[in-house]
Amino acid sequence: MxxxxxxxxxxxxxxSRVLIHEATVAAARRVGLADPSYDVVRQTVGLSLHEAMRAIQPGLTDPELAEFVAGFQAFFRARYEAGHEExxxxxxxxxxxxxxxxxxxxxxxxxxxxxxxxxxxxxxxxxxxxxxxxxxxxxxxxxxxxxxxxxxxxxxxxxxxxxxxxxxxxxxxxxxxxxxxxxxxxxxxxxxxxxxxxxxxxxxxxxxxxxxxxxxxxxxxxxx
CATH class of the missing domain: 3.40.50.1000 (HAD superfamily/HAD-like)
Known part of the structure; x- marks a missing residue:
């Protein structure tokens, strides 16, 4: 076989190391959170996006988490629409x-x-x-x-x-x-x-x- x-x-x-961290920082700023460190972000890569973002900011309500996730996705979408390829x-x-x-x-x-x-x-x-x-x-x-x-x-x-x-x-x-x-x-x-x-x-x-x-x-x- x-x-x-x-x-x-x-x-x-x-x-994707730099871009994932940049996207997470941009998402955090969108919802008024402190910038997460690269070391915090890197531990969550590989999880589904919702699980990763909840692990980065475990105290968020469900609506806040949804906004955090949306900010991450918006950052990537803007980069891809601008022609970026990792x-x-x-x-x-x-x-x-x-x-x-x-x-x-x-x-x-x-x-x-x-x-x-x-x-x-x-x-x-x-x-x-x-x-x-x-x-x-x-x-x-x-x-x-x-x-x-x-x-x-x-x-x-x-x-x-x-x-x-x-x-x-x-x-x-x-x-x-x-x-x-x-x-x-x-x-x-x-x-x-x-x-x-x-x-x-x-x-x-x-x-x-x-x-x-x-x-x-x-x-x-x-x-x-």
Missing amino acids: KPLAVFDIDGTLVD PLYAGVEDTLRRLKRDGWRLALATGQNRRGVARNMARAGWADLFVSTHCAEDGPGKPDPAMLIAAMAACGACTATTIMIGDTGHDHRMAVAAGAVAQGVGWGFHTAQEQIAAGAVHVALDLPELEAALDRFAAGQRAA
Whole structure:
């Protein structure tokens, strides 16, 4: 059976660190809140937007939370309407295409909404790379295993042949809950120590190290 690599987006494939913090600060100012620090914001990335914003400002009423969320979405919408596209980490495109050539099945599991997924899938060639995409709007968000279980079902994979690649503890807790292998990357939102504590079996510090880890995983599947 071909191995399945399920990728997170923000902080794993796409460098959205600055923009997500800027959007959260803009949203906070819109509702009269103090600017949240990057360290507070980064801990919530990967959760669904409502869960993330509630974690950043847990004392908000439901109407205040709705306004906070709306401010975040408005910031991103204005940036995208102005033609902004968040950059891929250098080398990501080559890594994804190499995995596809080597026979991997690829999927996405992200805390973004469907609009965000669609924007990413509109990148040149991405529609041909990924078998399926799964996001927080499809059901329970990370760290609930629902997204990853859905990805395995859509790709005809099982837990033994599935590896989840992400940059946050939310990704890894989801992988552990689903029974898949949790593979970390060290260039996103959570530290290597935070990822290991959440269940990552390894944290790659660059893309060549990630590819080597995935090669080992694939070799193990072939030997089984």
